[in-house]
Amino acid sequence: DSGVTQTPKHLITATGQRVTLRCSPRSGDLSVYWYQQSLDQGLQFLIQYYNGEERAKGNILERFSAQQFPDLHSELNLSSLELGDSALYFCASSVEERIGDIQYFGAGTRLSVL
Amino acid sequence: GQNIDQPTEMTATEGAIVQINCTYQTSGFNGLFWYQQHAGEAPTFLSYNVLDGLEEKGRFSSFLSRSKGYSYLLLKELQMKDSASYLCAVRSSGGSYIPTFGRGTSLIVHP
Numbered sequence: 001d002s003g004v005t006q007t008p009k010h011l012i013t014a015t016g017q018r019v020t021l022r023c024s025p026r027s028g029d030l031s032v033y034w035y036q037q038s039l040d041q042g043l044q045f046l047i048q049y050y051n052g053e054e055r056a057k058g059n060i061l062e063r064f065s066a067q068q069f070p071d072l073h074s075e076l077n078l079s080s081l082e083l084g085d086s087a088l089y090f091c092a093s094s095v096e097e098r099i100g101d102i103q104y105f106g107a108g109t110r111l112s113v114l
Numbered sequence: 115g116q117n118i119d120q121p122t123e124m125t126a127t128e129g130a131i132v133q134i135n136c137t138y139q140t141s142g143f144n145g146l147f148w149y150q151q152h153a154g155e156a157p158t159f160l161s162y163n164v165l166d167g168l169e170e171k172g173r174f175s176s177f178l179s180r181s182k183g184y185s186y187l188l189l190k191e192l193q194m195k196d197s198a199s200y201l202c203a204v205r206s207s208g209g210s211y212i213p214t215f216g217r218g219t220s221l222i223v224h225p
Contacts, residue, residue, distance in 0.1 A: 044155065099211075103159070107156050
């Protein structure tokens, strides 16, 4: 158990809908990262938050957004869902931004868009 | 940008030793990570190398050569439970602490 909690584990929804994925980082970790992993792609970085502020953006679509709350948990919002958004979504957390910082991953949310 | 290459798939026999290679090209270097990922599960941290040489941790060892842009993960005394995908990730210098992940090497261990 990495200490990173993601809910829900599975999500099945229809095209055009909107969903929210939730992540609680390990105790003491200030950084939260969101990744998407689909069968034909590796682990793709979406976005990072550090202590409540957006820090880095990767290949995140405009239909997707995220935030980190004062208690450091984070939510990833996916809207106007398309079939191609079906994937595993992972959240990772780490202590701080420095060389040697290790990311620890949650169990993921499997999103199926039908 | 960064380019990370790993073999797509490898097979090995239970009890044997296997070496999974990773080559990378990056503008600046701030560390290389190896993660293990079982199908449908979370990536699990295995090792971190930032200096040249070998880091040993139980049955797993990781090697880095920065001048060659090369790393390998060595798994000894293979067990069936080692069947998984092994992800190489590189952190470059230049302000971002986000590592870039390779596509992973799927290791199949057979009896």
